[in-house]
Amino acid sequence: MTLRKAYLAMHRRTNAVLAAAGVTADQFVLMSALYDEDALTQRELVKRTSSDANTLRAMLVLLERQGLIERQPHPSDRRARSVALTSKGRSTLHKLWRRSEPLRGAMIDALTLDESMQLLNALRRLTTAIHEFRSPSRRQRQSVGADNQTS
Amino acid sequence: MTLRKAYLAMHRRTNAVLAAAGVTADQFVLMSALYDEDALTQRELVKRTSSDANTLRAMLVLLERQGLIERQPHPSDRRARSVALTSKGRSTLHKLWRRSEPLRGAMIDALTLDESMQLLNALRRLTTAIHEFRSPSRRQRQSVGADNQTS
DNA sequence: TATTGTTATACTCTATAACTATA
DNA sequence: TATAGTTATAGAGTATAACAATA
Numbered sequence: 001m002t003l004r005k006a007y008l009a010m011h012r013r014t015n016a017v018l019a020a021a022g023v024t025a026d027q028f029v030l031m032s033a034l035y036d037e038d039a040l041t042q043r044e045l046v047k048r049t050s051s052d053a054n055t056l057r058a059m060l061v062l063l064e065r066q067g068l069i070e071r072q073p074h075p076s077d078r079r080a081r082s083v084a085l086t087s088k089g090r091s092t093l094h095k096l097w098r099r100s101e102p103l104r105g106a107m108i109d110a111l112t113l114d115e116s117m118q119l120l121n122a123l124r125r126l127t128t129a130i131h132e133f134r135s136p137s138r139r140q141r142q143s144v145g146a147d148n149q150t151s
Numbered sequence: 152m153t154l155r156k157a158y159l160a161m162h163r164r165t166n167a168v169l170a171a172a173g174v175t176a177d178q179f180v181l182m183s184a185l186y187d188e189d190a191l192t193q194r195e196l197v198k199r200t201s202s203d204a205n206t207l208r209a210m211l212v213l214l215e216r217q218g219l220i221e222r223q224p225h226p227s228d229r230r231a232r233s234v235a236l237t238s239k240g241r242s243t244l245h246k247l248w249r250r251s252e253p254l255r256g257a258m259i260d261a262l263t264l265d266e267s268m269q270l271l272n273a274l275r276r277l278t279t280a281i282h283e284f285r286s287p288s289r290r291q292r293q294s295v296g297a298d299n300q301t302s
Numbered sequence: 303t304a305t306t307g308t309t310a311t312a313c314t315c316t317a318t319a320a321c322t323a324t325a
Numbered sequence: 326t327a328t329a330g331t332t333a334t335a336g337a338g339t340a341t342a343a344c345a346a347t348a
Binding site for chain 2: 001002003004005006007008009010011013029050102103106107109110111115116118119120122123124125126127128129130131132133
C-alpha cells in the first residue's frame with residue numbers, strides 16, 4: 001500500500017510535468033532506456049523496461065507515429081528490428097529531462113544520501129524476491145517439504 | 152526506475168495470484184479499503200486509495216456488477232452514496248487475502264524487520280515530498296523568493 | 303524447434319469536460 | 326457557490342492467443 005502510493009504519486013506527477021510535451025511517463029522511461037544505446041531490439045527493450053512484449057510494441061508504435069523513434073531492419077538477425085531514437089527523439093528527451101529535473105530534485109531532497117541508498121537497496125531486494133516468488137498453488141514437493149505451515 | 156520496477160513487479164504478481172478469483176490488484180486494494188469500515192462515500196474512498204474520482208467510479212461499477220459491493224443512499228447527505236462490501240464481497244476478500252498471503256510472506260522475508268520499517272518510512276516521506284511538489288513553471292514570487300535553493 | 307515480432311482483440315485503468323442534484 | 330456523483334468520451338497500458346518469418 002505504501003509502495004503503491006509512492007509509485008502512483010511519482011507516476012502521476014511525472015505525467016503532469018511531461019504532459020505539455022505530449023509524452024507520458026512510461027514513454028519517457030522507454031526513451032530513456034534507448035538513450036545510452038545506439039540501438040536495441042524490441043526483445044532487449046522488453047527485458048530492460050520490464051514490460052510485456054505487446055505492451056512495448058504498442059508504445060513503440062505511438063512513439064514512432066510522433067517521429068521520436070524509428071525501427072530499422074536488424075543488420076545480422078532478419079527477424080529482429082533495431083529500435084533507436086531519432087534526432088527529434090533525442091532532443092525531445094533532453095527537454096523531458098529538463099522538465100522533470102525539479103521533481104527529481106524534490107525527491108532527492110526528501111531523503112539523505114544514506115537513506116536513498118538504503119531505499120534503493122531495499123527496493124531491489126524486494127523486486128528480486130517478487131520475481132523469484134512462485135505461487136505455491138501447485139507445490140513442488142521437493143522444496144516445500146512436509147512442514148506444518150499452510151500456504 | 153527502481154521504485155517503478157518494484158511496484159510493477161508487485162502489481163503484476165498480485166494480479167497473477169488473484170486472476171483465478173476474477174479480481175484485479177487494484178480492485179483488491181479498493182475492497183480492502185472498505186473492509187475496516189461499515190461504509191464510505193465515494194469521496195472518502197478517493198482520498199484513501201488516492202484514485203481519481205472517475206477512475207474510482209469505473210472500478211465501483213465493475214465491482215457492483217460482480218455483486219461484491221453495493222451503493223446505497225447516504226442517510227444524511229442526499230448527494231452522496233454509501234459504498235459497502237456485500238457479504239459475497241466480504242467472503243471474496245477473505246479468499247483474496249488467503250491467496251495473496253504467500254506473496255506477502257515472500258516480500259516480508261526479503262527484508263529484516265528493521266529494514267522494512269525504514270523502507271516504509273522512506274517511501275512515506277517520498278510520497279509527501281511528491282505531493283507537496285509544485286511545478287516551478289510559474290513561480291510564486293512570494294514563497295520562492297530570492298534564495299539560491301531551487302524547489 | 304525456438305525465437306522475434308505482428309495482428310487481432312479485449313479489458314482495466316486513467317483522465318477531462320460538461321452536467322444534475324443536492325448542500 | 327461549492328460539493329457528490331454521473332454521463333460521455335477518449336486514450337494509454339496490459340495481456341492473451343494465433344500467426345508469419347527467420348534462426
